[in-house]
Amino acid sequence: MHSSIEFAKKNVSVYSPHEWENIFRSARRKRPYEVIPLHYSDFLDLKQMCHSLLRESVASKIRWMSVKCLKFDKEKPGMIEVRYSHECDYESINVFGHSRAPAYNATQAYKSQLPISVAKYNDLQKLCTKGIIPRELHSWYAGLPTSVSVVDTTPEPAIEDSDGEMD
Numbered sequence: 001m002h003s004s005i006e007f008a009k010k011n012v013s014v015y016s017p018h019e020w021e022n023i024f025r026s027a028r029r030k031r032p033y034e035v036i037p038l039h040y041s042d043f044l045d046l047k048q049m050c051h052s053l054l055r056e057s058v059a060s061k062i063r064w065m066s067v068k069c070l071k072f073d074k075e076k077p078g079m080i081e082v083r084y085s086h087e088c089d090y091e092s093i094n095v096f097g098h099s100r101a102p103a104y105n106a107t108q109a110y111k112s113q114l115p116i117s118v119a120k121y122n123d124l125q126k127l128c129t130k131g132i133i134p135r136e137l138h139s140w141y142a143g144l145p146t147s148v149s150v151v152d153t154t155p156e157p158a159i160e161d162s163d164g165e166m167d
Contacts, residue, residue: 004028008027015133016140021037040112040114041108043108043110044107062093068085068086069086069090079092079093080093080095081093112145114145115144115147115150116144116145116147117147117148117150118146118148121146125141128142
């Protein structure tokens with residue numbers, strides 16, 4: 001899968017996340033990949049669900065940092081099968097004990113689109129101004145939300161820009 005996507009992307013410039021959809025679809029000629037675009041409202045807060053569904057005694061039984069595989073079977077509601085090695089068998093853990101599953105209403109993980117840092121936004125606007133990003137995408141980039149509290153997680157590049165400036 002990854003190699004076919006990388007091959008499809010090889011000689012294509014990508015300027016927005018929406019363009020990746022076409023690359024994913026075109027990566028395979030026979031049986032193209034099905035791409036389902038997601039919106040920020042499609043993501044659910046599973047941490048809240050975990051706290052309400054997993055009893056403390058069950059959560060402490062699972063060695064979370066050692067888990068290699070989790071298996072859920074719709075035929076066995078309330079059971080989690082855990083494997084700590086790819087060579088061993090699954091261990092079954094009853095999440096609900098002898099009681100029924102508690103009712104849970106999933107909540108959205110995000111109330112709005114996640115903002116980017118002001119520095120990243122400014123860099124993207126500079127790419128638009130220089131004509132590196134196509135004109136038809138300028139309004140999309142201009143509409144990206146920003147926040148001064150967002151910190152970039154990638155380190156600053158140690159490479160000079162093509163025009164010789166250091167940012």
